[in-house]
Amino acid sequence: MSQQASELFDNFQELTPSEFFRKNKQMLGFSGKIRSLTVVFHELITNSFDAAEEAGILPEIKIDLKRLDKEHYVLRHSDNGPGIPEKFIMKVYCTMFAGSKFRNIQSRGQQGLGCSGCVLLSQMTTGEPAHVISGYQENGELKGIKMDFKMDVKKNKGMLLHKEKYPVDHTGVCIELQFKDVSYSLAEQGAFEYIRRTMIGNPHAKIIFRDPSGHKYIFNRASDIVPPLPKEVLPHPKGVTADDLIFMAKHTDKRRFKSLLTSSLSRMSAKRIKEVEELTGIDLNKRPKDMKWAEAEAIVHAFSKMKFMAPPTNGLIPIGSDQIEKGMKQILKPEFITSITRKPVTYKGGVAFIVEAGIAYGGDCGRLISDQRKAEIMRFANRVPLSFDQGSCAITEALKSIDWKRYGIRDLDNAPITLFINIISTQVPYLSTGKQSIAPEPEIVHEVRQASMKLARRLQKHLRKKRAAKEKKMRSKIFEDYVPVILEEAAKLGEVEVPDYEEVLSKVTKRSIADLLGETVEEVEEEEEDALMEELDEFGYKVDEEHSNMTNIENKSVVEELEDELIIEEEDAKKTQSESKQSTLTKNEGD
Numbered sequence: 001m002s003q004q005a006s007e008l009f010d011n012f013q014e015l016t017p018s019e020f021f022r023k024n025k026q027m028l029g030f031s032g033k034i035r036s037l038t039v040v041f042h043e044l045i046t047n048s049f050d051a052a053e054e055a056g057i058l059p060e061i062k063i064d065l066k067r068l069d070k071e072h073y074v075l076r077h078s079d080n081g082p083g084i085p086e087k088f089i090m091k092v093y094c095t096m097f098a099g100s101k102f103r104n105i106q107s108r109g110q111q112g113l114g115c116s117g118c119v120l121l122s123q124m125t126t127g128e129p130a131h132v133i134s135g136y137q138e139n140g141e142l143k144g145i146k147m148d149f150k151m152d153v154k155k156n157k158g159m160l161l162h163k164e165k166y167p168v169d170h171t172g173v174c175i176e177l178q179f180k181d182v183s184y185s186l187a188e189q190g191a192f193e194y195i196r197r198t199m200i201g202n203p204h205a206k207i208i209f210r211d212p213s214g215h216k217y218i219f220n221r222a223s224d225i226v227p228p229l230p231k232e233v234l235p236h237p238k239g240v241t242a243d244d245l246i247f248m249a250k251h252t253d254k255r256r257f258k259s260l261l262t263s264s265l266s267r268m269s270a271k272r273i274k275e276v277e278e279l280t281g282i283d284l285n286k287r288p289k290d291m292k293w294a295e296a297e298a299i300v301h302a303f304s305k306m307k308f309m310a311p312p313t314n315g316l317i318p319i320g321s322d323q324i325e326k327g328m329k330q331i332l333k334p335e336f337i338t339s340i341t342r343k344p345v346t347y348k349g350g351v352a353f354i355v356e357a358g359i360a361y362g363g364d365c366g367r368l369i370s371d372q373r374k375a376e377i378m379r380f381a382n383r384v385p386l387s388f389d390q391g392s393c394a395i396t397e398a399l400k401s402i403d404w405k406r407y408g409i410r411d412l413d414n415a416p417i418t419l420f421i422n423i424i425s426t427q428v429p430y431l432s433t434g435k436q437s438i439a440p441e442p443e444i445v446h447e448v449r450q451a452s453m454k455l456a457r458r459l460q461k462h463l464r465k466k467r468a469a470k471e472k473k474m475r476s477k478i479f480e481d482y483v484p485v486i487l488e489e490a491a492k493l494g495e496v497e498v499p500d501y502e503e504v505l506s507k508v509t510k511r512s513i514a515d516l517l518g519e520t521v522e523e524v525e526e527e528e529e530d531a532l533m534e535e536l537d538e539f540g541y542k543v544d545e546e547h548s549n550m551t552n553i554e555n556k557s558v559v560e561e562l563e564d565e566l567i568i569e570e571e572d573a574k575k576t577q578s579e580s581k582q583s584t585l586t587k588n589e590g591d
């Protein structure tokens with residue numbers, strides 16, 4: 001080796017992940033004061049949710065954010081999850097790329113970076129240690145431990161400063177961290193909005209948040225159902241690369257290629273194995289350790305030519321229409337809401353995903369900007385709000401490509417609309433470690449587009465009905481007020497009887513509404529009929545066409561039912577009055 005080269009190599013070093021991220025904290029999403037704090041909220045909240053759900057617990061989180069000075073805060077975050085056993089606490093919070101979620105499973109976390117990233121940011125900006133209290137069950141006993149520690153960045157490990165037994169009355173984790181150079185904001189990308197959106201995607205959660213001014217916000221849960229646990233799924237042959245196969249071959253305990261493929265990939269039957277052998281000419285009885293790169297490539301090439309059943313989708317758990325609507329109603333109190341969960345499909349040929357979407361109109365929908373509500377697009381991946389980098393995201397690309405005017409939404413930006421889109425997958429194709437935008441895979445863009453257009457059509461129907469009803473009321477009133485007077489006066493003058501004008505009046509009204517909406521009279525009549533049917537359906541009536549008779553589920557006559565309705569309406573009015581006193585989002589000043 002020449003003199004020069006050895007001198008150059010005098011500086012040769014190895015970086016631990018913590019050292020790397022200390023120099024590149026923006027790669028963890030810590031860039032900008034508002035964003036950095038939001039990312040901290042995001043990491044801690046998603047971990048609490050994942051942990052609680054895995055333990056079958058309805059998540060309840062308490063967050064307390066105090067301002068110590070300008071851009072200097074102390075954050076206390078506690079949850080009711082299963083807690084972290086003592087020996088894992090410093091690994092969780094001080095070792096980067098350590099965690100329990102490196103599996104092909106739908107979860108919010110994927111990388112083992114979030115917790116340690118927060119501790120690193122706190123240490124880098126304040127030099128202060130982290131304080132953790134964990135309550136956990138061990139050998140049937142509830143244990144509590146309090147630890148103070150710092151991160152040894154050079155070693156990618158924790159340095160314990162203090163440890164003591166701590167009395168706890170339930171399981172869960174409480175962490176306290178200080179941050180400087182961050183900012184709490186009510187803006188769209190701020191921490192408060194992050195919580196609000198989190199509640200929409202997670203109606204089963206409860207969050208109590210005390211903001212820096214001392215205001216306490218209680219976001220109550222809208223649903224008492226812990227989401228079913230997603231199952232781990234094996235990768236699909238269409239989604240693997242040659243490198244994946246070589247990696248699997250190196251770390252398997254299987255004795256043959258054959259058994260490696262059937263045990264590591266989904267949809268690999270004996271028949272498919274035979275097909276691979278025929279297409280590649282490779283003897284699949286060989287030992288996995290002997291797999292050559294060219295062989296792995298040939299197998300992947302064969303997979304691309306073969307037909308497989310779609311990947312199993314039991315590993316994907318969507319939020320579901322009912323829950324999406326509950327979450328949106330709780331937070332947005334809209335006048336209209338509709339949602340959709342699309343069927344599972346795949347991107348890159350083998351990675352399954354599901355798109356779910358909801359659209360809400362009126363009420364508190366949209367963001368309030370100087371007395372005006374502007375449309376808001378809420379992007380989610382596995383129920384987690386994506387607050388940043390919207391420009392490059394598959395969801396944004398899909399929504400931009402829709403001609404909203406076709407759906408009667410003339411100015412989407414300025415409408416009181418909230419559009420919710422959630423992408424569920426075991427492998428969400430994030431564009432970076434910050435996990436804020438989804439790669440615009442054509443299949444994902446297509447699914448988001450289809451879901452949104454379906455919802456837009458339903459909203460259009462609602463808006464049309466609303467407009468028609470308003471116009472109808474107004475026009476009928478004009479006709480009803482004036483036509484009888486004119487007719488009666490004319491009859492008097494002509495000394496004839498007042499003609500029967502009801503039917504003509506209804507026709508004229510319909511024609512004028514049709515003119516207004518640019519529709520035919522038949523279309524208006526159809527809409528009216530549909531509306532009536534929907535209303536009857538809502539009240540549980542079924543229409544017996546043969547006997548042109550209407551009965552409800554209890555077989556009461558329509559008249560009886562209407563009488564009941566009047567009583568129920570009165571009772572409902574009384575109930576609403578007392579309910580309106582108990583707001584779900586309670587804001588107690590200085591509580």
Ligand SMILES: Nc1ncnc2c1ncn2[C@@H]1O[C@H](COP(=O)(O)OP(=O)(O)OP(=O)(O)O)[C@@H](O)[C@H]1O
Nearest residue numbers: 047048051092099100101109110111112113114115
């Ligand atoms: N509140 C908590 N309760 C119980 N376990 C937790 C909690 N927070 C974190 N953990 C454990 O610590 C591990 C590391 O968390 P971390 O946030 O660093 O990474 P992750 O959630 O696996 O992935 P990502 O970096 O994508 O968020 C988790 O996998 C989980 O096992």
